[in-house]
Amino acid sequence: MPVFLTDEEYTILTSVCSRLIPSEDGPGATEAGVVDYIDTLLGAFSYDPPRIWAAGPYSGRHGGDPGFAEFLTLSPLEELAWRSRIEGSLGLAEREVNGPVVGLQQRYREGVAALGSGFPELSPSEQDAALHAHAEFAALVFEHACEGMYGAPEYGGNRDLVGWRLIDFAGDVQPRGYTDAEVSEP
């Protein structure tokens, strides 16, 4: 169940992500659950604490406790920043010191609507053409898709570490780290 996106938006955005980072010889955005990363960001404030910063210091993947599973609380200034970024300024004076801010929620809602409910049925080349025609929105989703593909799985993406496995990357390695030989030798 998505936390912010509607089911239809979720379906459209899943197709968008699968064109931006396609599953070709290996896994892509679909296998990594990139759309869940984006939905978690857009709905970050439906959780308490909000899903902005994983706590750490370790994930438990290389020793230590799984501290990435917890999230940190925000200070009032940080909450102001993140609510403005995600929800937009919504006409609130404290969010409009330098004028109105369009939030990510609105940009996604409008971007997905502009691509239309028929997007998932288009052929891959038609989908690419539609994304090129909405280049600004495609660039926004691509940025988040990269984060959801190659960031820590606790943020909702990189499911089963498919992103890191694809590139043979260990991800967070504390508290184990790397040995001197792993640093210095070929």
Add this chain to the structure above:
Amino acid sequence: MNPGPGTARDFDAIIVGSGPGGSAAALALTETGRSVLVVEKGRNHLIDLDDPRRLIQRYSNDEIKFGPRHFLGPDPIVEPRTFRISEADGDRVFVGEVNSVPATVGGGAVHADGKVPRFLEEDFRLLSERGPVEGAEVVDWPLCYDDLEPFYEQAEGLIGVSGAAGSNPFAAPRSAPYPMPPGPAMYVARLTSAAAERAGLHPYPAPTAANSVPYGGRPACNNCGFCSFFGCPIHAKGDPVAMLQRALLSGRAQIWPETCATRVVIEHGRATGVELLDQAGRRWVEPAASVVVAAGAIETPRLLLLSGVEHPLLGRYAMFHFQTYVAGHFPQRLHVHRGRAVTHVHDDHLVSDLASRAAAAAAGLPWIRGGMVEHAGASLPIEEAKLYPWGSGHGASMAASPMRDHLGALVMQGEDLPQSGNRVDLDPAVRDARGLPVARVTYGPHRHELAASDHYSGILTEVLKGAGAEWTVTATSPMPATPLTPYGDLISPIPASRHVMGTARMGRDPADAVCDPWGRLFAAPNVLVADSSVFPTSAGYGPTLTIVALALRNAAAFSAGT
């Protein structure tokens, strides 16, 4: 947090900012018996303030948190800066992130990867040694290397620096070895430093503020690779933690995080306190006998301008290192994500030689000077993923990794000449979330930086080829502006260097300098400026060790009233 407005706390000094400069000042003042309050506008993720021996563990190997999500602040949506190249651009051309370093307890050093060399003797005497350059205000410092040497030694011991004395033939004399031996060399740096040696250069293990062995009660670095732009999850970095711990343990220091200084109250040439604003929205003036400003070389002039300090040079001579990146593609994988980001450096391009003199003459300049070159490669997958175009082939590019795991880089932190038009002032319209005018940076490189970059990038290209690179690319930051250069992007006229200097230069004569030779404001001598704002020239080295050494020296003198 802070206890809020109260009465008669009577601090000897309020220190604005808890980065390397503010922390060193806090230590020097408490060690000479003074009581200090450190106010820091950012959050505390470093030290348990109730039990300073305990460190907080909230830093992590998390590219999302420290990259696109601004964990250590400042978040440009609530604390932007603005930028323009010159007045001809109008009020500004960009609003957002301009040279930000973390706003958090510990300041920028929390996520620096910490190359902390000393300056050369020549860096303090640039005008005498090299002479004037048209269009720039090259000057000597009002102190020399020997004045600072004992404080360099103290700073290295406090921060914890690993390095190899005697390995750099250009280094100034030192009275003691480094506190720790160098850590392990990164594979890519072994390749490039061997090639540099074959090319007649003199690479050496980078003096680094990271523990190579357990030191100061903190563990040795375990090479996790999430170093530059990240806090250290195990506290192996030589950030200001040790200085802050010692100051707190003296019982004479307090740190109030999430408390912003909005104005230094100055009456008749003397500071009487600092106006504070906290996250609960409380605003009050906290009185103090003196004030230390160490908010970083962009926020310090901003605060002094907000405080009504009047000096025609305040904010002027802003300097950033002019960075030249030469990257080479190697056939083999370099595993650049293991290690401390940079393990070797060379200083040859700071020293005058026949080739650089010829290059200077050809460019119509009396001389050129480059900077320290970092042998580096570190970058991480999200950053890499955003470099390849979206669509078919993206996964294949990531798996092959031409832009990360096969890339070795040499980065020169080039000397940036002081120009009076390069400055920090208050933006006439843009405000932060607290309602205060933000800092506006006006900056364009001097011809000197472009000529030096041009000359030395050729040498660096040959080194990379000699190390086995199949092809190389060169880029600079700032990128000289063209109508197509995007602001705030990877390639941008906004300097990417996080080394910011100048803006309240020190000197002997109040007509030529904002601060006296001991870092005190000429306009209010009980205000000490304890960060790189006071640097008269930029040198070709990261500023942090010199910030700490100078703050230790100047704060001790400030305390003694000399």
